[in-house]
Amino acid sequence: MLKKALKALQNGEFVLMYDDEKRESETDMIIGAEFVGAKEVATMRNDAGGLICCCIHPEYCDSLGLPFMTDIMDVAKEKYPILGKLTPNDIPYDERSSFSVWANHRKTFTGITDNDRALTINKMAQMCKEERFDDFGKEFRSPGHVSLLRGADNLLKNRQGHTEISLAMGEMAGITPVTVVCEMMDGNTGEARSVADAEDYAEEHGLIFMDGNIVIEEYLKD
Numbered sequence: 001m002l003k004k005a006l007k008a009l010q011n012g013e014f015v016l017m018y019d020d021e022k023r024e025s026e027t028d029m030i031i032g033a034e035f036v037g038a039k040e041v042a043t044m045r046n047d048a049g050g051l052i053c054c055c056i057h058p059e060y061c062d063s064l065g066l067p068f069m070t071d072i073m074d075v076a077k078e079k080y081p082i083l084g085k086l087t088p089n090d091i092p093y094d095e096r097s098s099f100s101v102w103a104n105h106r107k108t109f110t111g112i113t114d115n116d117r118a119l120t121i122n123k124m125a126q127m128c129k130e131e132r133f134d135d136f137g138k139e140f141r142s143p144g145h146v147s148l149l150r151g152a153d154n155l156l157k158n159r160q161g162h163t164e165i166s167l168a169m170g171e172m173a174g175i176t177p178v179t180v181v182c183e184m185m186d187g188n189t190g191e192a193r194s195v196a197d198a199e200d201y202a203e204e205h206g207l208i209f210m211d212g213n214i215v216i217e218e219y220l221k222d
């Protein structure tokens, strides 16, 4: 199962990743950022419907100087005290959020179209892959329309969200560890899509549905 999923990621295909009933209990569509085009953004928008986020490996984040949003708020609260009061210390399913800043590539127009978001996502992977970290500010502006997520240091050893699961998958697959995740929603119930429905979607579209715990187990093995 894991091998097949890694192969799918190498081929630029989506993998459906369920985290855990004790966590969000959500299935995200995940894909390598380097493979994302307008078609993939449209698929996530139409078939998943959650937030389209770009996860960045912590080592890339260090090189880019890209902080967690909570670290920015911590510094900025000196001038804007409300930011200190907005601390996300009551997330019901995790201790920490992986949100960083939002960005658009500077060659986008509004930033929200499928073409624009694909460009932002794709160029982020390309810049990291080519280790052109000094180009970050030259190539991107913030705020924008793609949510950047910073993977926890040492990934799954420190946090076990879709952010880290997808980046660990990226590492294991040997693709550029910049990934895109989007939660699968259920338009009828107003809730996250059930596991059964996500599995049906996977079958209908020839995709792999996976339990994130398999990834976590394998990653923490050695």
Ligand code: 5RP
Binding pocket: 019, 024, 028, 050, 051, 052, 053, 094, 097, 098, 149, 160, 161, 162, 163, 164, 181, 182, 183
């Ligand atoms: C951004 C989210 C999603 O849950 C996404 O899966 C990444 O977060 P996490 O690492 O917490 O699972 O909150 O829409």
Ligand code: CA
Binding pocket: 024, 161
């Ligand atoms: Ca989350």
Ligand code: CA
Binding pocket: 110
């Ligand atoms: Ca606007």
Ligand code: ZN
Binding pocket: 019, 024, 026, 028, 161, 162, 163
């Ligand atoms: Zn998640």
Ligand code: ZN
Binding pocket: 024, 026, 183
């Ligand atoms: Zn979520």
